[in-house]
Amino acid sequence: MELVLPRPDGACEPLALEPGETRACEWQLQPEPASEAPDSNRELLSAVVTAAYANLCASGYDLLEPAARRGGQAALAIAAETQALLRSQGLESELVGGLLLLDRPQPHAWLLLAGGGVLDPWLYLALRRHPDFLLMLDLAPEPEVYLGGHEGRRVRWPECPGESLTPPASYPDDSLLASFTYPQHPLLYPAHLLPALRALAFTLLLLAAAGLPVPGSAAVVSYLAYLTFLLGEQRRGFIRLWSWRSPWGRRFALEAVLLHTAALSFLFGAGTVLPQTAYILLWIFNRIELALSFPCKRARR
Structure with a gap:
């Protein structure tokens, strides 16, 4: 059996396989x-x-x-x-x-x-x-x-x-x-770190909001680390959401921005509740509009 594999320079290189022989191939999907x-x-x-x-x-x-x-x-x-x-x-x-x-x-x-x-x-x-x-x-x-x-x-x-x-x-x-998972260093890939970083960042944020002692600047550092990985994972999705022809997309993109602005405002002690208030009001407005747009309710049994 012979496979033809593309090289990084765009040329193709034949790869011969003997009976029973296996080869691992790695590639990156660039979906459009x-x-x-x-x-x-x-x-x-x-x-x-x-x-x-x-x-x-x-x-x-x-x-x-x-x-x-x-x-x-x-x-x-x-x-x-x-x-x-x-x-x-x-x-x-x-x-x-x-x-x-x-x-x-x-x-x-x-x-x-x-x-x-x-x-x-x-x-x-x-x-x-x-x-x-x-x-x-x-x-x-x-x-x-x-x-x-x-x-x-x-x-x-x-x-x-x-x-x-x-x-x-x-x-x-x-x-x-x-073969469709991320083969290289899966533990270092942002998608695998995000859940752990999100849990750590919001746990420390809630502890600080409750007035409980948080060591040093751990809450700020953990939240900034979470945002760094989040931007690497969701940057393109945010741009697409903001570019929607419907105003829904921009409002949900703005909701995400206000959430992180509210969290950072609290962690850095900005002394204002304006970001938090704006986020809560926009969150409520978005959910009410979606509920009215999708009136379908689960039937009672």
Whole structure:
């Protein structure tokens, strides 16, 4: 068997493999959003996805239920319902399953449109409901991209998903998943340090706010270290969020700025509560507007 691998200078170099021989390859993904649908199609697709979401809500569907989201079941349910509504309007599509390559690979489902393009109902709805997902995950610039395109970070399984999103029998074993994680120095990669730094920074911040003794300038140093890694991980997401055509994006980007401004203002003893007050008011306003925009409530059992 012979593989052709690109070199850093752009040339290709053949690599011969003997039977039973294995080689490890490392590469960096540089995702770019796939082509988008025309504006006329977007309006139709948006209406269909919204109707599918309303139908599922009547039976207790939860878009962001943690267990269903990790297993891809929430994405599978909304994709299947959207496909049924599209078919009722004479529009054909194919339901596919695969992996969404975010901070770690996770099962996901989306639709391939007959006329070309991709429709991802779950991510379209999730980003509209929680624009701050852009700060945590390397996604498309705005929700409308998923009405005909995607973020360029997914691997499709060769077989259609059934009632659950599990890799088909013909799919390689879990060793393939490791090739999509960060192979070089994983403990030093910002995405792995962020949870620990976030926990430390906010723990010391809360201790200081409660008037409990915090050694030296540990709270300030830990929060600045957290912000340093946060900027490295979420810089592009923040720029994309601020660049949204909808005012939602800028308000959520401003919310993140006010949060850290309020924390640093307290830690440095600025003697004003203006940043904290502005953050709380904007947080309340954003959540009320999102609640009014997504009136779907989980059905009572």
